[in-house]
Amino acid sequence: MEAFYYLVFAALSAVVFGVEISKTTKDRINTSPAFNSFKNNYLVVYSLMMAGDWLQGPYVYFLYTTYGFGKGEIGQLFIAGFGSSMLFGTIVGSLADKQGRRRACVTYCITYILSCITKHSPQYRVLMIGRVLGGIATSLLFSSFESWLVAEHNKRGFDQQWLSLTFSKAIFLGNGLVAILSGLFGNFLVDTFQLGPVAPFDAAACFLAIGMAVILSSWTENYGDPSENKDLIAQFRGAAAAIASDEKIALLGAIQSLFEGSMYTFVFLWTPALSPNDEEIPHGFIFATFMLASMLGSSIASRLMARSSPRVESYMQIVFIVSSASLLLPIVTSFLVAPSKVKGGSMSLSGCLQMLGFCTFEACVGIFWPSIMKMRSQYIPEEARSTIMNFFRIPLNIFVCVVLYNVNAFPITVMFGMCSIFLVVASILQRRLLVIAEKQKTEVWEMKERDNEAEPLNI
Secondary structure: OHHHHHHHHHHHHHHHHHHHHOOOHHHOOOOOHHHHHHHHHHHHHHHHHHHHHHOOHHHHHHHHHHOOOOHHHHHHHHHHHHHHHHHHHHHHHHHHHHHOHHHHHHHHHHHHHHHHHHOOOOOHHHHHHHHHHHHHHHHHHOOHHHHHHHHHHHHOOOOOOHHHHHHHHHHHHHHHHHHHHHHHHHHHHHHHOOOOOOHHHHHHHHHHHHHHHHHHHHOOOOOOOOOOOOOHHHHHHHHHHHHHHOHHHHHHHHHHHHHHHHHHHHHHHHHHHHOOOOOOOOHHHHHHHHHHHHHHHHHHHHHHHOOOOOOHHHHHHHHHHHHHHHOOHHHHHHHHOOOOOOOOOOOOHHHHHHHHHHHHHHHHHHHHHHHHHHHHHHHOOHHHHHHHHHHHHHHHHHHHHHHHHOOOOOOHHHHHHHHHHHHHHHHHHHHHHHHHHHHHHHHHHHHHHHHHHHOOOOO
16 A cells, blocks of 8 residues: 555656646746845745644644544644634734734744644643644744735835745745655654654754744844834724725635635544544655645646736635535545444555545645735735734634534544535635625726826827
């Protein structure tokens, strides 16, 4: 069965390579040397930050099982992380807008390093503290870095379209190549060197420290709303008012919550789904394969966003439908393939089919990240960007916490079914966002036409 893992990895590698070398001038954006320098600096930092995050991903669940915790207790630890992100995320996002995004990025590094250190303790309370710190760090990772990038990009006067290039490259490298190397490196530390499941967390702390040094030495500070007399409550009200007054922002938040909620639930479920009878699976290698699929998705997204048609709002409807169908595979295989009752051994036929579906889902994730980043840069106001982005994470974290709290109450197929339904809803909301955006675009064009007709001729 090991041949299956290598075959899937090799096939995905060949497709990614083919997509990359087949890019034409239509798929590329001409930029300036100053922008390339700025972009490369950001990509180095973002890659280091994501290395610190991805090294931990494949081994969190596994580490907790080696400490003797069951699925229910592990679910509670995951809930602590998502609950922490929900409770503190909006606060740290608002502080980032007010106190500085660069400072928030440094805080991310420090907080996540402390979270990694707690993994050395088998005590449940210490691990719980680590999950709380990790939740805070996650909120900073998915808001402060993007907010700093957008603000700095605009401050330096770069072309708005070039943002999509940075987004797609960041996902291609940080959520693709770096994630693959992190999965393989973690597998190397744990299985080859036999350093134990805590070794990837130590390596993650080292990469985070290096990234923090680069930020401190090369990044300048930028802010959202610089007004000195605007407290956190006023910032919350302003962000809430922006969401309530603009349906596009509200729809974008709902779409993000539905997709990311399904994605984070998948992160928890893929290990028990592929090894329901304690089959021996190479966690790091499978994780690297998933990230290779995500890399393929980001490569496809870069080609799509480099062209004026189709629009992001249009093709993302299809992406959500495909991702919904891919998460239905565990349900389909439970009816079509007789479940194995043999403990241990290699991955079953059902597991192989599910892994192919999960790779398809990860490809959709690779398309989703740069695409949602581009839409956020278009629709979210700059003065409260981090605050609004973390507002979006509140329903996401509630959803994931509810799912994880009831992880023992429902079969795994039911949870995949719920995720699939949410992704269909995301597609419907994406359609609504497209309709509104097209309508407003038409209204602006008609207004300009009327202004041109009303303008008097100079004789």
